[in-house]
Amino acid sequence: MTEVAETVVSVKAAVDTAAPRVQSVTINQLVGYNMAWYRKLAGLTQEQFGRGLGGWTKVAVSAAERSWDGKRIRKFDADELVAIARVLEIPVPALFLPPVDAGTAVTYVLEEKPELEDQTLLTELLPSFLPSRDNQSPAADAFRKRLVALGASSLSEAGNWTALAEGIDVEPSEHDTQGPHRTALDPLIRERDELIRRIEDLRALEREYRSRLLAYMESQIVALRSEESSKARKFVLKKGSGGKYHFNLVAANGQVIATSETYQDKQSALRAIESVIFNASRAGIDDQAGE
Numbered sequence: 001m002t003e004v005a006e007t008v009v010s011v012k013a014a015v016d017t018a019a020p021r022v023q024s025v026t027i028n029q030l031v032g033y034n035m036a037w038y039r040k041l042a043g044l045t046q047e048q049f050g051r052g053l054g055g056w057t058k059v060a061v062s063a064a065e066r067s068w069d070g071k072r073i074r075k076f077d078a079d080e081l082v083a084i085a086r087v088l089e090i091p092v093p094a095l096f097l098p099p100v101d102a103g104t105a106v107t108y109v110l111e112e113k114p115e116l117e118d119q120t121l122l123t124e125l126l127p128s129f130l131p132s133r134d135n136q137s138p139a140a141d142a143f144r145k146r147l148v149a150l151g152a153s154s155l156s157e158a159g160n161w162t163a164l165a166e167g168i169d170v171e172p173s174e175h176d177t178q179g180p181h182r183t184a185l186d187p188l189i190r191e192r193d194e195l196i197r198r199i200e201d202l203r204a205l206e207r208e209y210r211s212r213l214l215a216y217m218e219s220q221i222v223a224l225r226s227e228e229s230s231k232a233r234k235f236v237l238k239k240g241s242g243g244k245y246h247f248n249l250v251a252a253n254g255q256v257i258a259t260s261e262t263y264q265d266k267q268s269a270l271r272a273i274e275s276v277i278f279n280a281s282r283a284g285i286d287d288q289a290g291e
Helices: 027-041 046-052 058-069 078-088 092-096 138-167 179-232 266-280
Strands: 005-009 021-025 106-110 234-239 245-250 256-259
Touching: 027 058, 027 078, 027 092, 046 058, 078 092, 234 266, 245 266
Parallel strands: 021 106
Antiparallel strands: 005 234, 234 245, 245 256
């Protein structure tokens, strides 16, 4: 009996949706995207934002944000990154988060030197900006200790300012609503109200940042599970003893779900597999059983 030759063709399952398009971007483009995204979220115009950066014009801010389009990309230096983060009241790593549609509508890869064969996904950059327990190098360990110490100090200071702002009792009494008393209290009232407003703004930005980070992590988990599931499902292409080809659709547990008709050549069988993938992903159910 002629030995049956078997070729396994791994493909996405018939119900999988089309893969997202791939877009190559630079780190500077990513900063430009996030700068515009957070500026709009903060409710700042380009003129207001430029003044906060120490005199950037509206044209300069617009040009920096248009770096995302890829025509003329601004190269941001360290001083500018810190200034941008301070004006927007966000941590510097927030400027390096992938776009909100990363991993869903678009797969973003880091544009690197041509001689590098492997591409880096933007979603893989997170360990470069946040501490990771997996990295146990001496430098990483020292970084984590410094970060913890600095974070504890900052949290303590923020707590003191919050208590101060919420504990200031400067509401004027009826006796103080006129004359020099009112004149003296007005600046204190404005200062307290402004301090409370800024604290609330910081809390809102922190909640948004945490929510966006959580959504990113959840999307990565879903993507990993989908990838593992799609690897388990496959079409198995076989060549029979008569020289003709057919294929089986095999489930994740190894069970054969469906078997095709036979084809005279391998290319015809492969085209049939592609047709099943394309049409099954868009097919509905027409129940004509009459039951």
